[in-house]
Amino acid sequence: MLYLFELSAVAVCAVTGALEAGRRKLDLFGASVIAFACALGGGTLRDLLLGRLPVFWILEPMYLYVAALTVIATHLVTRRVQISARAFLLPDALGLALFTVIGTQVSLEFRQSVPIAVVMGVVTGVFGGVVRDVLCNEVPVVFRGELYATAALSGAVLFSVLGKAGVPTPYLLPLAVTATFGIRVAALRWKIGLPRIAPPVEI
Amino acid sequence: MLYLFELSAVAVCAVTGALEAGRRKLDLFGASVIAFACALGGGTLRDLLLGRLPVFWILEPMYLYVAALTVIATHLVTRRVQISARAFLLPDALGLALFTVIGTQVSLEFRQSVPIAVVMGVVTGVFGGVVRDVLCNEVPVVFRGELYATAALSGAVLFSVLGKAGVPTPYLLPLAVTATFGIRVAALRWKIGLPRIAPPVEI
Amino acid sequence: MLYLFELSAVAVCAVTGALEAGRRKLDLFGASVIAFACALGGGTLRDLLLGRLPVFWILEPMYLYVAALTVIATHLVTRRVQISARAFLLPDALGLALFTVIGTQVSLEFRQSVPIAVVMGVVTGVFGGVVRDVLCNEVPVVFRGELYATAALSGAVLFSVLGKAGVPTPYLLPLAVTATFGIRVAALRWKIGLPRIAPPVEI
Numbered sequence: 001m002l003y004l005f006e007l008s009a010v011a012v013c014a015v016t017g018a019l020e021a022g023r024r025k026l027d028l029f030g031a032s033v034i035a036f037a038c039a040l041g042g043g044t045l046r047d048l049l050l051g052r053l054p055v056f057w058i059l060e061p062m063y064l065y066v067a068a069l070t071v072i073a074t075h076l077v078t079r080r081v082q083i084s085a086r087a088f089l090l091p092d093a094l095g096l097a098l099f100t101v102i103g104t105q106v107s108l109e110f111r112q113s114v115p116i117a118v119v120m121g122v123v124t125g126v127f128g129g130v131v132r133d134v135l136c137n138e139v140p141v142v143f144r145g146e147l148y149a150t151a152a153l154s155g156a157v158l159f160s161v162l163g164k165a166g167v168p169t170p171y172l173l174p175l176a177v178t179a180t181f182g183i184r185v186a187a188l189r190w191k192i193g194l195p196r197i198a199p200p201v202e203i
Numbered sequence: 204m205l206y207l208f209e210l211s212a213v214a215v216c217a218v219t220g221a222l223e224a225g226r227r228k229l230d231l232f233g234a235s236v237i238a239f240a241c242a243l244g245g246g247t248l249r250d251l252l253l254g255r256l257p258v259f260w261i262l263e264p265m266y267l268y269v270a271a272l273t274v275i276a277t278h279l280v281t282r283r284v285q286i287s288a289r290a291f292l293l294p295d296a297l298g299l300a301l302f303t304v305i306g307t308q309v310s311l312e313f314r315q316s317v318p319i320a321v322v323m324g325v326v327t328g329v330f331g332g333v334v335r336d337v338l339c340n341e342v343p344v345v346f347r348g349e350l351y352a353t354a355a356l357s358g359a360v361l362f363s364v365l366g367k368a369g370v371p372t373p374y375l376l377p378l379a380v381t382a383t384f385g386i387r388v389a390a391l392r393w394k395i396g397l398p399r400i401a402p403p404v405e406i
Numbered sequence: 407m408l409y410l411f412e413l414s415a416v417a418v419c420a421v422t423g424a425l426e427a428g429r430r431k432l433d434l435f436g437a438s439v440i441a442f443a444c445a446l447g448g449g450t451l452r453d454l455l456l457g458r459l460p461v462f463w464i465l466e467p468m469y470l471y472v473a474a475l476t477v478i479a480t481h482l483v484t485r486r487v488q489i490s491a492r493a494f495l496l497p498d499a500l501g502l503a504l505f506t507v508i509g510t511q512v513s514l515e516f517r518q519s520v521p522i523a524v525v526m527g528v529v530t531g532v533f534g535g536v537v538r539d540v541l542c543n544e545v546p547v548v549f550r551g552e553l554y555a556t557a558a559l560s561g562a563v564l565f566s567v568l569g570k571a572g573v574p575t576p577y578l579l580p581l582a583v584t585a586t587f588g589i590r591v592a593a594l595r596w597k598i599g600l601p602r603i604a605p606p607v608e609i
Contacts, residue, residue, distance in 0.1 A: 023402045027398065044252070055252050140541065145433075194433035197427055197481050230551075232555040232600055247455070258457075
């Protein structure tokens with residue numbers, strides 16, 4: 001069940017990555033790398049930092065196959081049907097929520113403390129998009145705009161604190177996913193963002 | 204023999220990296236980092252993902268020394284002789300072919316399955332250039348233009364499938380290197396590229 | 407004592423990262439990531455390459471907390487007081503010196519040879535700034551301008567060669583930090599840089 005959720009999160013993020021690559025006029029290989037970065041980049045960085053190697057998609061290549069098939073399907077569909085970029089904001093928010101919770105749980109199972117599990121949850125949820133934007137030569141969008149990492153942080157804190165308090169996973173999982181998804185969607189709806197740091201003065 | 208081929212691939216990629224750094228007006232340290240990224244970046248990412256640590260150039264620093272000496276030699280030569288950027292397309296294609304085959308073989312020896320060995324071969328062949336372009340603040344050229352990763356993919360598939368089928372390495376190695384090199388050169392000659400993904404519609 | 411020095415180097419680099427993020431109009435999450443990249447990025451890359459995993463700030467989260475608190479403090483202070491970007495050149499040089507020496511020592515303790523320890527010292531000292539600039543979508547400043555990596559290289563060579571020669575750490579540490587710091591400050595004062603590589607000719 002969780003595994004199917006994870007695979008669908010991979011597929012959703014791979015679609016958004018492939019569309020983003022289309023916007024940058026990349027070819028199918030470029031689109032595949034960007035899609036892999038979106039779908040697998042956050043979990044890959046988590047595994048590297050934790051020393052959980054080889055990384056998850058080498059141990060379980062199904063993630064790789066799903067991402068690759070998604071890119072090909074996206075290519076075939078977009079040759080016939082025009083897709084609005086806005087249509088992916090909700091699936092992207094769902095992907096964020098799923099990856100954050102999965103990353104937090106993986107880190108707790110890997111015997112990390114709550115603060116580290118929270119950081120790793122945020123890394124898993126958010127860094128796919130950061131790698132995508134760096135590869136596309138842009139300042140990552142999650143560094144500004146509506147709440148994104150903050151939604152991941154809230155979901156990761158909720159999941160790990162309630163988990164340590166003994167709430168069983170079957171209740172906790174949908175709760176934390178819903179909280180992350182809800183905060184992200186509310187931030188999009190009412191344009192809620194974090195404050196900025198004041199720039200230094202140039203002399 | 205293979206070791207000498209590998210060292211010459213490192214030298215070739217270090218030269219192309221140093222020239223690229225010259226084009227961006229970087230200093231000798233910047234040129235060294237870009238040259239190291241070109242020559243060692245793909246293999247480094249492969250080792251990180253596989254958990255084959257420390258990475259290969261820490262275990263065998265000769266790669267590092269060859270790259271460093273190449274940068275200094277390039278600096279001394281380019282102060283006297285003007286070099287055409289086009290003169291490096293063929294050596295670069297040879298570097299791609301060598302690194303791809305080496306990366307595939309290393310992964311098979313590290314007991315990975317054929318699909319993972321193929322992905323790691325492509326990573327080893329291609330990602331040096333991706334890291335170089337990210338550090339130079341550009342969208343990686345391998346994400347568009349003539350076939351590059353596709354050439355690597357073909358060589359890696361050929362090498363690992365025929366290798367699993369029992370073809371001995373002394374025959375397989377030159378075959379896969381020639382195939383990768385040939386596809387890349389043919390793509391350059393006849394301007395063959397991959398199709399693009401259609402961009403999403405902005406509303 | 408060394409631990410306190412290290413924590414203050416983290417704080418200094420986190421401040422410069424947060425201010426840099428302010429200049430790019432990033433929000434508080436973006437500023438935190440840039441600050442973490444500056445303060446922890448070099449040591450993280452060193453640990454990944456060496457296979458010293460999990461990385462140091464997962465084993466000892468105090469570094470993470472100091473960086474996070476520094477970002478919040480910087481945010482609160484810059485809302486009231488305008489800070490000149492030039493005021494951070496000296497603390498940044500101190501951070502470079504401390505991280506370089508720490509990175510060299512960590513690598514020697516991890517039983518690496520002198521050349522590898524020197525490379526890892528430079529990586530620890532310099533790559534935080536490289537990651538910061540890549541995330542901010544700029545060509546890294548350490549690839550041009552006044553001596554920066556060269557100062558780190560000198561300090562790392564001094565530390566590891568004299569250390570192997572038997573000079574005790576309590577004398578060696580301040581000596582290598584002072585040398586790195588002094589070279590960087592002298593390069594800023596007299597505008598000393600490395601030569602550039604001549605660019606290739608486009609045809």
